Structures are given as C-alpha cells and as structure tokens.
Amino acid sequence: MTSIRHYCGLCGVVNHPDAAEFAYFGLYAQQHRGQEAAGICTSDGRTIDRRAAIGLVTDALNERDLVELRNPMAIGHVRYSTTGSCSTANAQPLLVNCAAGQVAICHNGNLVNARAIRETYEATGHIFNTTSDTEVILHMLADAAYRDMDDPLVAVLRQLRGSYCLLVMFPDRIEAVRDPSGNRPLCLGRAGDAWIVASETCALDIVDAEYVREIEPGEIVTLSLDGIRSRRYSVPDTPRAQCIFEHVYFADPSSMIFGQSVHEVRKRFGASLARQSPASADLVIAVPNCARCAAIGYHEESGLPLGRGFTTNHYVGRSFILPSQGMRDMAVRLKLNPIRASVAGKRLVVVEDSVVRGTTTRGKMQSLRNAGAREIHLRVASPPIRHPCHYGIDFPSRAELIAHERTVEQVREFLGVDSLAYLTLDAMLACVRPPAEHFCTACFSGRYPIAIDGEFDKNVFELHVPAPAGAPPRAEVRH
Numbered sequence: 272m273t274s275i276r277h278y279c280g281l282c283g284v285v286n287h288p289d290a291a292e293f294a295y296f297g298l299y300a301q302q303h304r305g306q307e308a309a310g311i312c313t314s315d316g317r318t319i320d321r322r323a324a325i326g327l328v329t330d331a332l333n334e335r336d337l338v339e340l341r342n343p344m345a346i347g348h349v350r351y352s353t354t355g356s357c358s359t360a361n362a363q364p365l366l367v368n369c370a371a372g373q374v375a376i377c378h379n380g381n382l383v384n385a386r387a388i389r390e391t392y393e394a395t396g397h398i399f400n401t402t403s404d405t406e407v408i409l410h411m412l413a414d415a416a417y418r419d420m421d422d423p424l425v426a427v428l429r430q431l432r433g434s435y436c437l438l439v440m441f442p443d444r445i446e447a448v449r450d451p452s453g454n455r456p457l458c459l460g461r462a463g464d465a466w467i468v469a470s471e472t473c474a475l476d477i478v479d480a481e482y483v484r485e486i487e488p489g490e491i492v493t494l495s496l497d498g499i500r501s502r503r504y505s506v507p508d509t510p511r512a513q514c515i516f517e518h519v520y521f522a523d524p525s526s527m528i529f530g531q532s533v534h535e536v537r538k539r540f541g542a543s544l545a546r547q548s549p550a551s552a553d554l555v556i557a558v559p560n561c562a563r564c565a566a567i568g569y570h571e572e573s574g575l576p577l578g579r580g581f582t583t584n585h586y587v588g589r590s591f592i593l594p595s596q597g598m599r600d601m602a603v604r605l606k607l608n609p610i611r612a613s614v615a616g617k618r619l620v621v622v623e624d625s626v627v628r629g630t631t632t633r634g635k636m637q638s639l640r641n642a643g644a645r646e647i648h649l650r651v652a653s654p655p656i657r658h659p660c661h662y663g664i665d666f667p668s669r670a671e672l673i674a675h676e677r678t679v680e681q682v683r684e685f686l687g688v689d690s691l692a693y694l695t696l697d698a699m700l701a702c703v704r705p706p707a708e709h710f711c712t713a714c715f716s717g718r719y720p721i722a723i724d725g726e727f728d729k730n731v732f733e734l735h736v737p738a739p740a741g742a743p744p745r746a747e748v749r750h
C-alpha cells in the first residue's frame with residue numbers, strides 16, 4: 272500500500288533529566304507515523320521552550336537543540352498534515368503564551384468540528400497563526416469562558432468532536448488525553464522514575480521503558496514531577512471507534528495497539544485470507560514491508576513456501592507520506608526492486624496489506640511480470656477501501672479510490688493480476704480482540720461512528736488565504 276498519507280505520532284516524558292533525548296528517540300521510533308515535520312517542547316517546571324521544523328526527526332532537531340532543551344519534562348510530535356499544509360507554522364508542538372499562561376500542544380487525529388469552532392472565534396476577532404485544526408484547542412484554553420471553570424481542560428474537551436490523542440503541556444505538567452472514542456492509540460510506560468506516554472509501544476522499547484497500560488478512551492493522565500494521576504470525562508453519544516487501520520497498516524509490527532500485538536493480528540489477517548481465498552501457487556511473497564506479517568500468516572496456514580520477491584532500498588522513506596503522486600511513484604520504484612531469480616517462472620501469491628488508489632500496486636505487479644512471474648494471485652489482507660477517512664488519515668478522495676464503485680473483477684483487470692481476493696470485513700473483525708463494535712471500519716464499510724459534517728478537506732483553513740491571480744493550485748504552491 273502506498274497511496275495514503277496520514278497522521279501523527281506523539282511522545283511525552285516526565286521526570287527524566289534527559290527528557291528531550293528520550294522524546295527524540297521516541298519520535299525517531301515512530302517516524303513511520305509522519306515524515307513532514309517534527310518538534311519537541313520541554314519545561315523546567317516554570318518555562319516551556321520549543322524547537323520544531325519541517326523534515327524527519329534527524330533533520331528537524333539537532334544535537335544543539337537537545338542540549339538547549341535539557342529539562343525534566345518533554346513532549347514531542349512527528350507530523351503528517353491531516354488538516355493544514357506542510358509548513359513550519361504548522362509543525363508541532365504548537366506553543367502559545369496566552370491568558371492561561373504558556374501552553375504547548377501535540378495532536379494525533381482530526382477534529383471534525385474544528386471549522387465551526389474556528390469560525391466562531393474568528394468572528395470575534397481571534398487571529399489564528401496556523402492552518403491546523405489543533406490550534407482551536409489553544410484558543411479555547413485561553414478563552415475566559417473555559418478558563419474560569421473548575422476543570423478548563425475537561426470543559427474544552429467536551430466541546431470537541433472527532434479523533435484526538437493530545438499531549439498538552441503546561442509549565443508544571445503534561446496532560447495526556449485520549450478521546451472518548453479511543454480512535455487513536457496512546458500508551459503509558461515507565462523507565463525507572465520517569466513516565467513516558469507515546470502513540471505506540473515501539474517508542475517505549477527504544478528507551479527501555481516498560482509498558483504499563485493503554486491510556487483509556489475518555490481518560491486524562493496528568494504527568495508531573497510529583498507522579499501521575501488519572502481522571503475521566505465523557506462526551507455524550509460517543510461510541511468506541513478504535514481505528515482498525517492501525518492494525519492493517521499504520522502501526523509498527525513490534526507495537527501493541529489497542530491491547531494486541533500488531534504482528535500477531537496481521538498474521539491472523541493472513542491466515543484468515545489463506546482459508547478464505549486459497550490459490551494454486553509455488554510461492555508466497557509479501558509486497559514489503561507492511562504485508563510481511565500477513566504473508567507469514569498466509570504461508571503458515573496454506574503450507575505454501577514463503578519467499579522474498581523484492582529487495583528494499585532502506586534509504587527511501589515511506590512513499591505514501593510524500594506529498595505528491597509523482598514523488599510517491601518514483602519513491603516506490605526506488606524502494607522496491609523485484610528479485611528475478613526468486614520470481615521468474617513462478618506462480619505467485621502476492622500478499623498486500625491494502626490497496627488504495629491501485630496505481631502503485633499495479634506498478635509493482637507489472638514489475639513482477641517483467642521479472643518473469645508466470646501467474647500473480649493478489650491477496651489483500653483487508654477489505655476494499657471505498658470511503659474516505661474523516662478522523663485523521665489522509666486518504667485520497669472517494670473518486671480516486673480504486674475500489675470505489677468498481678467490482679473486484681474490475682479492480683483485478685486494472686491491477687493486471689490473474690486473480691484477486693480481499694479479506695472480508697467480518698473475517699478481519701474476527702481477527703481483532705472483540706467486541707467488533709469497538710472498531711471504526713468506516714473506510715471499508717461507510718459507517719462513520721462519529722458524526723461528520725460533509726466531505727473532509729485537509730486544506731479547509733488554507734482557503735482563508737486568497738490566491739494571487741494566475742497562481743497554481745494550492746498543492747503545487749505548498750510543495
């Protein structure tokens with residue numbers, strides 16, 4: 272899968288003298304969650320300091336930054352822009368100095384009512400510095416209407432709709448928040464006296480922290496130099512909606528997500544696919560890397576040998592996160608090269624984790640044909656994607672999705688394979704920890720668990736800027 276972009280990774284550290292370094296490595300381990308920008312804020316208990324820039328973690332932050340940020344509390348963020356453009360102003364954490372004092376924030380997810388909130392504030396003269404949905408939360412925290420309440424953060428959170436895991440830093444503490452739907456993952460870990468929160472457990476592993484538990488949906492965990500405490504809040508009519516795509520593709524296989532090993536779940540997807548859609552073939556290969564676990568599951572269940580069909584250029588980033596299709600296509604060709612000796616003359620089962628636009632998958636299938644594959648039986652370890660995501664994943668528009676309003680046979684023809692089968696929705700849900708109703712499957716099923724307001728436009732706030740006459744479309748301006 273190479274055609275979608277997303278989404279973000281968070282890491283917060285408290286009570287460690289090198290909190291910034293821990294956060295840096297926690298972000299590095301979660302680089303797969305976003306490659307456009309990275310940043311860290313730290314606090315000495317009185318003042319928050321910030322460094323953030325466009326680029327990978329290693330580009331955005333240098334050794335000097337980490338020395339200057341040396342403090343016992345840190346929050347950090349890797350970003351792909353789900354709302355708002357790829358710009359320095361939108362790099363997170365956002366930091367403001369407002370009536371509530373200094374506040375910094377990082378966000379993973381997407382607020383479906385950010386537009387309405389922002390328009391209300393703009394109508395009263397508020398000035399926004401970014402085009403990201405996250406900034407509305409800072410305006411709300413600074414608003415006297417919330418500031419004067421018993422628990423201003425909870426009062427603000429109760430007004431938000433959509434998907435959000437947040438790390439909100441005040442000079443004396445970090446508030447780690449997971450929205451009541453639990454749409455994105457957030458976990459808690461411990462290394463000695465230090466506490467760590469992160470989107471994925473792979474960030475805990477890198478700093479030798481022990482996994483303690485998930486932050487629960489609708490829970491706020493306050494982390495300070497005095498320890499941690501938890502409180503709960505609710506938003507009426509919010510069903511549980513854990514993103515099943517974290518298990519299909521987004522999360523690192525080494526991570527525990529929603530209380531389950533990503534690797535094990537993906538293996539079960541593959542085994543289920545083998546039972547549901549067997550094929551007469553000589554070899555099972557994965558379209559690396561994300562489909563490897565599912566390919567292992569298919570191989571173990573089917574008894575077909577598992578082989579390697581492609582080499583991977585490890586110096587090319589996750590291609591779908593690149594901002595234009597042209598760049599993504601080039602990156603895919605750079606990244607994957609078929610191994611002729613492995614595939615020539617063979618009947619292949621090719622396991623993919625998902626197919627979005629189909630253009631890159633078709634390219635990969637063509638390269639296998641060019642390398643001499645005799646038959647290609649494509650097995651996709653998730654159902655057809657027919658609907659966009661409104662909760663923080665930057666899928667292409669409905670019309671660009673290859674499975675939208677096309678039959679499986681039409682998709683097979685487009686991809687140029689001998690046979691094509693997808694894992695069914697029920698079979699996929701049977702592979703994750705029940706109850707199935709706790710998962711969002713909207714991009715497959717079209718059933719959106721959290722109410723949405725029309726079609727999502729990631730550049731909704733960019734449209735406030737009048738384009739100069741003759742200017743190219745915004746996407747070209749940005750990149």
Ligand code: SF4
Nearest residue numbers: 514516660711713714
């Ligand atoms: S629509 Fe798909 S990608 Fe978006 S939250 Fe739901 S399952 Fe995840």
